Amino acid sequence: MDCVNHPGEDAPYSCYWCHQPICVDCESKLDGRSICPSCLAQFRAQVAARYEAEQRNVGYFGGFLAGAAAAVAVAALWSQLVVWTSYPLEFFAGLLGGGVGYMVHVGSGKKRGRALQQMAAVLILVGVTLAHYLIFYRTQFMGRLAIASGSPIIAFPGYLSTSLDFLDWIFLVVGLVWGYWIPHVRTLPQELS
Ligand SMILES: [Zn+2]
Ligand SMILES: [Zn+2]
Numbered sequence: 148m149d150c151v152n153h154p155g156e157d158a159p160y161s162c163y164w165c166h167q168p169i170c171v172d173c174e175s176k177l178d179g180r181s182i183c184p185s186c187l188a189q190f191r192a193q194v195a196a197r198y199e200a201e202q203r204n205v206g207y208f209g210g211f212l213a214g215a216a217a218a219v220a221v222a223a224l225w226s227q228l229v230v231w232t233s234y235p236l237e238f239f240a241g242l243l244g245g246g247v248g249y250m251v252h253v254g255s256g257k258k259r260g261r262a263l264q265q266m267a268a269v270l271i272l273v274g275v276t277l278a279h280y281l282i283f284y285r286t287q288f289m290g291r292l293a294i295a296s297g298s299p300i301i302a303f304p305g306y307l308s309t310s311l312d313f314l315d316w317i318f319l320v321v322g323l324v325w326g327y328w329i330p331h332v333r334t335l336p337q338e339l340s
Contacts, residue, residue: 148168149168150168150169150170150172150173151167151168151169151173151183152169152170152173152183152184153170153172153173156170156172157170158170159171160173160174160181161181162181162182162183162186163177163180163181163182164182164183164186164189164190165183165185165186167183169181169183169184175187177190198332201258201259201260201332202258202260204256204258205255205256205258205260205262205263206254206255206256206258207255207262207263207266209254209255209256210250210251210252210254210255210256210258210263210266210330211251211254211266211270212254213250213251213253213254213255214247214248214250214251214254214266214267214270215270215273216250217243217246217247217249217250217270217274218243218246218247218270218271218273218274218277219274219277220246221239221242221243221246221247221274221278222243222274222275222277222278222281223281224239225239225243225278225281225282226278226281226282226285229282229285229286230282230285230286233286235282235314235315237314237315237317237318238318239278239318240275240278240315240318240319240321240322241318241321241322241325242322243271243274243275243278243322243326244271244275244321244322244323244324244325244326244327245322245325245326245329246326247267247270247271247274247322247326248267248271248325248326248327248328248329248330249326249329251263251266251267251270251326251329251330252267252329252330255330258330259330259331259332259333260330260332261332263330264327264330264331267326267327267329267330268323268326268327270326271322271323271326271327272323275319275322279315
């Protein structure tokens with residue numbers, strides 16, 4: 148069969164979108180499949196339009212509010228369950244990361260971008276710190292130093308002086324990676340860039 152663009156040229160490939168026969172010169176790969184020049188151009192235009200739409204009207208304030216609310220809510224729930232169960236439940240740091248990343252994404256109007264990723268990462272670190280502080284305050288300082296002083300703030304140096312253990316670090320990293328990944332901008336397939 149002849150190439151759709153080059154009469155007389157042998158067409159060993161067919162485009163997986165339009166199924167037209169194409170020659171070696173016309174063939175490109177998209178996700179490992181053969182695609183013709185005109186479909187490739189259409190695909191590029193669609194991807195570019197989607198990027199542009201995602202960069203428009205990013206609701207940074209909404210993303211921040213939703214992410215912060217998620218961080219505080221998960222931190223509060225986490226500390227409450229630790230008080231009830233007496234287990235540290237480190238995996239909550241992972242859930243907190245995913246929850247914050249998702250809410251930053253949704254709160255921004257389902258947008259993506261580096262600034263939203265960085266916002267999510269900061270909120271995750273603040274949320275995990277808050278959770279550890281609440282857990283420390285509510286389980287170790289309850290009825291002792293902080294209550295005696297009448298201020299939970301006094302417990303904070305105590306929290307900072309206790310180091311995070313191995314599992315804490317593992318789940319903190321899991322949460323950070325997950326939350327940072329959710330609002331990331333999808334990139335073009337390697338062969339198109
Ligand atoms: Zn095609
Ligand atoms: Zn051709």
